[in-house]
Amino acid sequence: GAGVSQSPSNKVTEKGKDVELRCDPISGHTALYWYRQSLGQGLEFLIYFQGNSAPDKSGLPSDRFSAERTGGSVSTLTIQRTQQEDSAVYLCAIKRGSGANVLTFGAGSRLTVL
Amino acid sequence: RKEVEQDPGPFNVPEGATVAFNCTYSNSASQSFFWYRQDCRKEPKLLMSVYSSGNEDGRFTAQLNRASQYISLLIRDSKLSDSATYLCVVNPDKLIFGTGTRLQVFP
Numbered sequence: 001g002a003g004v005s006q007s008p009s010n011k012v013t014e015k016g017k018d019v020e021l022r023c024d025p026i027s028g029h030t031a032l033y034w035y036r037q038s039l040g041q042g043l044e045f046l047i048y049f050q051g052n053s054a055p056d057k058s059g060l061p062s063d064r065f066s067a068e069r070t071g072g073s074v075s076t077l078t079i080q081r082t083q084q085e086d087s088a089v090y091l092c093a094i095k096r097g098s099g100a101n102v103l104t105f106g107a108g109s110r111l112t113v114l
Numbered sequence: 115r116k117e118v119e120q121d122p123g124p125f126n127v128p129e130g131a132t133v134a135f136n137c138t139y140s141n142s143a144s145q146s147f148f149w150y151r152q153d154c155r156k157e158p159k160l161l162m163s164v165y166s167s168g169n170e171d172g173r174f175t176a177q178l179n180r181a182s183q184y185i186s187l188l189i190r191d192s193k194l195s196d197s198a199t200y201l202c203v204v205n206p207d208k209l210i211f212g213t214g215t216r217l218q219v220f221p
Contacts, residue, residue, distance in 0.1 A: 033209065042120075042201065042213030043158065056208055091157060101146040101205050105157035 004106035006092050012112045016081055021109045023075040023092030031095040034077050038088040082113045118204050120212035131192045135215045137202030138184045146205035147185045151198045192219045
């Protein structure tokens with residue numbers, strides 16, 4: 001959606017390789033979320049960043065997953081040693097403005113692990 | 115028990131029908147509630163917030179029942195364009211999505 005740009009839009013990789021997925025949000029957002037959506041499934045919360053607080057990593061499925069947000073803006077989700085079950089669409093979303101709990105999503109990065 | 119639960123459907127209804135979805139949540143401390151719509155292979159988009167007293171937006175009505183910990187979405191006079199997956203979202207501290215209810219409106 002407008003205000004959140006994700007790249008790559010599609011990524012095909014081999015099992016065991018590392019991948020980086022990027023989220024470039026509009027400036028002024030107050031929080032940034034990563035979700036994962038497997039085929040035909042709902043959104044699975046992974047991690048969120050808010051202000052300068054420590055990120056809530058409670059949704060990361062394993063220690064192969066990590067994320068960072070640099071300069072309070074661009075965020076990168078890294079998956080190490082990818083597995084076939086990591087195949088999904090990875091969605092980044094932001095909250096805009098204080099007190100607003102509405103999320104604006106990016107178009108997602110579709111990851112396929114062969 | 116999942117934090118947010120929805121009937122996955124699909125709900126197949128004819129044009130003009132009224133259809134309702136429920137969504138239950140487990141965390142009684144939840145404060146914010148929303149319905150999102152997701153079209154096939156697209157990102158979710160906000161449909162409407164859910165207010166304590168209930169709220170209406172055109173053909174869509176959302177309600178909250180705190181005592182029973184569920185929210186509902188009612189769609190009147192269904193259109194073909196309403197075909198989508200409807201996701202409920204609950205916010206105790208982070209935004210938790212239900213798995214979605216798929217609606218298919220047929221002519």
